[in-house]
Amino acid sequence: MLRGLKKTIGIVLVGLMLFMVHYNYVSAETTSVTYSGSIDGKAMHTYIFSTSAEGTVTIEDLGTSSSLISYRLESEDAQTSYVSGDVLPEGKYIFKVNSEDTTSGNYSYRISGVPFIGTPDNTLPTLNVTNPTAPLTRLSKGTTTMNVTGSTNGTTASVSVNKNNYSISGSFTKSASLRFGSNAINFKATNANGNSILQSHEVISPGYKRLAGADRFGTSVAISQEVISFFGLEDNEKTIVLANAYNFPDALAGATIATKESAPILLTSADTLNTNVKTEIQRISPVKAIILGGTGAISTTVENELKAMGITTVERIDGINRYEVATNIAQKIVTPDTDTAIIVTGKDFPDGLAVASIAGQLQIPLLLTKSTTLSSEVSTFLLNNPQIKHFVIVGGTVSSTVETQLQTYGTVDRVAGDNRYQTATLTADYFNITPDTVTIANGQDFPDALSGTVLTALLKGPVLLTPPTSTSVDLQNYFEKHTLDIDNMYVLGGTGAVSDTTVQTLNQYIQ
Numbered sequence: 001m002l003r004g005l006k007k008t009i010g011i012v013l014v015g016l017m018l019f020m021v022h023y024n025y026v027s028a029e030t031t032s033v034t035y036s037g038s039i040d041g042k043a044m045h046t047y048i049f050s051t052s053a054e055g056t057v058t059i060e061d062l063g064t065s066s067s068l069i070s071y072r073l074e075s076e077d078a079q080t081s082y083v084s085g086d087v088l089p090e091g092k093y094i095f096k097v098n099s100e101d102t103t104s105g106n107y108s109y110r111i112s113g114v115p116f117i118g119t120p121d122n123t124l125p126t127l128n129v130t131n132p133t134a135p136l137t138r139l140s141k142g143t144t145t146m147n148v149t150g151s152t153n154g155t156t157a158s159v160s161v162n163k164n165n166y167s168i169s170g171s172f173t174k175s176a177s178l179r180f181g182s183n184a185i186n187f188k189a190t191n192a193n194g195n196s197i198l199q200s201h202e203v204i205s206p207g208y209k210r211l212a213g214a215d216r217f218g219t220s221v222a223i224s225q226e227v228i229s230f231f232g233l234e235d236n237e238k239t240i241v242l243a244n245a246y247n248f249p250d251a252l253a254g255a256t257i258a259t260k261e262s263a264p265i266l267l268t269s270a271d272t273l274n275t276n277v278k279t280e281i282q283r284i285s286p287v288k289a290i291i292l293g294g295t296g297a298i299s300t301t302v303e304n305e306l307k308a309m310g311i312t313t314v315e316r317i318d319g320i321n322r323y324e325v326a327t328n329i330a331q332k333i334v335t336p337d338t339d340t341a342i343i344v345t346g347k348d349f350p351d352g353l354a355v356a357s358i359a360g361q362l363q364i365p366l367l368l369t370k371s372t373t374l375s376s377e378v379s380t381f382l383l384n385n386p387q388i389k390h391f392v393i394v395g396g397t398v399s400s401t402v403e404t405q406l407q408t409y410g411t412v413d414r415v416a417g418d419n420r421y422q423t424a425t426l427t428a429d430y431f432n433i434t435p436d437t438v439t440i441a442n443g444q445d446f447p448d449a450l451s452g453t454v455l456t457a458l459l460k461g462p463v464l465l466t467p468p469t470s471t472s473v474d475l476q477n478y479f480e481k482h483t484l485d486i487d488n489m490y491v492l493g494g495t496g497a498v499s500d501t502t503v504q505t506l507n508q509y510i511q
Contacts, residue, residue, distance in 0.1 A: 032112035033061070033120040033479035035095060037062060039069065040199055040363075041102040044137035045124055047095040048194035051088060055114035059084040062108035068101040071109055088114050097442070102135050125154035125189040127197045138204045138487065139178075141510065146203065149173045154189030154196075161185050180209045180324040181230070181437060181488040182459075207505050208489040211455075212497075216245050216447035217267055217274040219493050223451040224264035224280055226490075231262045233459050238286040239263040241454075242298060242306070244270060249368055250292035252352040253326035255453040256333045257290060257317070262458060265451045270324045271299050278305070287312050293325055294318035322346050323368050324379040330365035330381060341365045341382075343398060343406065346375070349446040350420035351395030353453075353463060354427045357439070360457030362431065364504030371397050374405040382409050392430070395423050421465050421472035435482045437461040439490040440475075440498055440506065442468050448492035455490065471502045479509040484509055 035047050059073065073082045076092040097107055129150040139146065148159055151171045152287050159166050161176040162183055168174065169184075176185065183203040188410070190196040212224040224240075241258040243251035245267035261352035264284075265298035266277050273281075281289075289306045291298050291314065306314050317332065319325040323346055342359050344352045346368030359366040365388070367377045382388060393403060396416040406412045413428045417423040420443050428435065439456040443465030456463050466475050479486065489506060491498050 021424060026208060030119045031114065031118040032110055033116060033122060034108060034110045035097065035122050036062075036106075036108040037097075037124065038104055038106050039097060039099045040104045040129075040135075041099055042200045043099050044198040044200075045097040046194075046196045047097075047120070047122060047124075048092065048093045049095065049111075049120035050117040051090050051114045052117050053115050054087055054089045057082060057086055057088045057111060058113040060110045060112070062110055064107040065105040066099070066101045069097065069099045069105050069107050069434070071107075072098065073111075074097045121191075121193040121195060123191065123193070124195050124197055125157070125191045127152045127154065127157070127187060127189040127199060128365040129187055129199055132201045132203055135201050136199065136204070138206065139487075141206045143205050144178055146176055146178060147173050148176050148185060150187070150191040155192045157187070157189040159185065159187050161180040174401075178205045180202065180205055182230075204487045206487045206510055208491060208510065210491040210494075210498075210503070211452070212492070212494040213276070217277050219448050219497075220245070220265065220267040220451040221276050221280045223448075223455055223492065224266055224284070226304055227262075227264040227455050227458065228284060230455075238284055239288040239290065240281060240284060240286045241265045241290045241292060242302070243292045243450060244268065244269055244297040244449055245274075246270075246292075247297060248349040248352070248450060249322035249346050250297055250325050250329075251450040252349065252356050252453075253329045253366050253368060254290075254292040254317070255356040255360040255457060256363060256366055257329050258454045259357075260333055260363060261288075261290070263290070263454065265454050267447060267451060268298060268302055270297060271301055273302055273305050278309075281306070281309060281311075285310075289314045290331070291316040291318075319377070321377070323370075324422065325377040326366065326368040327377050327381040327421060330367060331384075334365055334385055334388075336387060338363075338365065338385070339387055340392065341367050341388050343367050343369055343378075343391055343393045343402070344395060345369065345371045345397040347371060348397060350443055350465065351397060351423060353441065353443070353446060353449045353465060354420070354424035355394045356449075357453040357456035357461070357463045358427065358431050358433060361433075361460050368379060369398060369402055372399050372401060374402050379405075390435070394427055396422075403452050417474065419472075419474070421467075422474040424463065424465045425474050425478040428464065433460070433462045435461055435478075435485050438486055439463045439489045439492060440466055440502070441492045442466065442469060443472075445497070448497055452490065452492045466498060467496055468500055469499050469501075471505045476505065479506055483509045483511065 053330045076096045131149040185201040187199045213219040239261040391412045393414040437459045
């Protein structure tokens with residue numbers, strides 16, 4: 001009888017085990033997991049785990065080798081992030097370890113306090129990248145291709161070169177076409193468990209590139225194409241900015257909002273869209289267009305053309321004059337933390353050209369004023385934004401009277417050179433702009449530089465000015481001073497705007 005009872009118990013236990021397997025039942029008794037490893041510079045390790053019920057999560061740093069190594073705990077859809085002490089609902093989670101260092105380091109984190117489903121897998125695929133050899137690689141001048149090499153045991157793996165994706169496996173070699181300037185090369189390997197390694201590289205191909213069209217409209221299109229190539233957004237976020245091609249004030253001030261939106265500035269005549277510009281807008285297929293200036297600058301006819309092209313949101317930033325347009329644009333970018341404004345004359349363009357891209361990348365309001373007295377529109381803006389306590393006047397055109405008036409609102413600096421070319425270089429140095437990429441524009445006319453401000457701002461470089469047929473001494477001095485910093489140079493406009501002689505003179509400083 002005892003033997004029969006044992007047999008019955010055995011059958012019951014086997015049946016219970018089969019029931020647990022059939023219904024994916026896994027004990028939720030595991031309440032902690034440790035993720036440890038060595039991480040390369042500019043890399044991210046991703047771990048997946050699931051919980052069977054809610055719990056208060058504890059995340060302990062058991063020892064990381066660098067303050068540039070950090071973690072982030074996210075929901076499966078990456079819409080919610082959690083920190084130690086938060087309540088985690090039942091669900092699936094992603095734990096990311098990220099290194100912003102340039103060299104490899106070690107980490108160890110323990111997650112506890114929540115009921116895991118099973119024992120979370122803390123293993124990663126292998127990913128060994130042998131070329132590029134470092135997170136930042138600078139190639140020889142003019143290099144257009146390179147082999148990316150390495151090995152991985154990931155279940156799936158890929159390499160992305162400037163958003164072009166290629167599958168890789170085992171020991172791999174892929175020939176990659178490089179563009180001028182910065183190239184983003186990202187490797188990813190994923191295991192069957194979902195854990196992955198992402199390794200990011202930037203490869204610099206030094207040199208110069210001229211962006212030019214047959215006219216000011218064509219040049220703005222060429223610049224737009226470069227902006228979209230580097231910074232094109234998802235379809236539901238694409239924006240363009242439209243400015244009058246024959247007047248500078250609105251586009252100068254608009255560099256800030258365009259940079260905020262990562263949107264190219266395209267030029268138009270007041271009454272109709274240029275054919276090439278229209279084709280570029282159709283290519284981009286934006287969901288939003290921002291028109292700078294009133295109907296005198298860009299008519300309702302052009303506005304209706306945009307709507308007829310299927311652009312769902314057309315926004316106009318206007319004002320009673322150029323000064324109010326500038327303050328209305330500024331109001332779109334200011335925050336409670338904005339403490340500085342840039343002041344330039346609204347009657348001439350060189351000083352504004354020198355600083356517009358800087359205002360864009362730093363998201364500092366660019367305000368236009370009369371030369372002899374502070375425009376009332378600026379005064380009203382400053383009264384409405386009392387957090388702004390510091391002002392930088394660019395150029396010598398704005399009078400000392402305006403400087404004195406600004407001092408009633410806060411401190412004032414002035415950046416001015418002996419001429420427009422020196423002012424541009426001094427402005428770049430004043431704001432500590434690192435000239436990895438510089439943009440050269442005609443200092444005696446404005447259209448090309450207006451469109452170029454956004455590209456330069458997004459690349460975090462300066463716009464520098466030159467005479468169309470010669471090279472200013474101040475510009476050459478700047479290049480000589482920053483020879484070791486400059487990787488790339490954009491030239492805006494054709495040879496009538498910036499001569500080939502100037503380009504070759506400056507290109508000698510790029511090593």
